[in-house]
Amino acid sequence: MAKSLREQLIGAWELIEYCAYMPNDESDKKYPMGPEAQGIIMYTPDGHMSAQLLTPGQKQFSAPGTDAEWAQLGKNYVAYTGQFYLDEQGDKQGPILLHHMRSANLPYLVGDTQRRLCKIQEESDGRYLILSLGETMKVFGEDRMIRVRWRRMPDNQATQPPESSRL
Template sequence: MAKGLREQLIGAWELIEYCAYLPDDKSDKKYPMGPEVQGIIMYTPDGYMSAQLMTPGQKPFASPGSNEDWAQAGKNYVAYTGQFYLDEAGDESGPVLMHHMKTSNLPYLVGDTQRRLVKIVDEDDGKYLVLSLGSPMEVFGEPRMIRVRWRRMSENKATKPPDAPKL
């Protein structure tokens, strides 16, 4: 029996691509957090989600770090968590996923509910979650479509991290 969209959504997904493309040219991509952005998004069976996105390659700074160090780190990290809601019937564009931000490192997101078109796609190298907006938004000074692709992460059944010392 095929799983419903909600059941397929539950779990952890690794960020593969976060891009903004021209509405009439999907090949004209720009990357709001750079082409090497990393992240994980998770959905729990009880209706909560958490997303973390990071621009890699930041310089380590000494503890506790200067205000400038923290400001730079903050510019390269996006995090939010809260409830999610799924309307599988959706609209003419397909199913709709909503993220309600209870907390975020970006204050303007706290309390906001963001709407995403959602689809899950099976490809040769795994299962993908594709989140997008239904209409363009301004990115780098021009209207662009946002698409975020995540690949299903394998189940973690390990009892300790790979580099953990033996007890």
């Protein structure tokens, strides 16, 4: 029997692409966190989620860091966690996934519920979770569509971390 969308969603996903494209030209992409943005999003069986996205290449600094160093880091990192809700029937655009932010590093996200269109698809190199808004939003001063592509991470059954703890 085929797994429900909710069952397929459960687990960890690695960020592959976070882009904003023109509604009439998907090849016209801009990258809000840069083309090499990294991140992980996780969904638990009991209805919780956590997402972290970052712009790679941050300057190293020693603890405790200066206010300016922390401010720069804060501009390049987004994290939030809370409950998720999935309407597998959705609307005419497809299934709807809601992220309700219980906590976030961006204060304006706390308590917010964000709506995403949700699709999982198999490709030759793995399973992908595609989240989008279904409508335009202002990005770099233009009305653009948002699409975030995540690839399913393999299950981790290891009892020890890899030799080098730096990824």
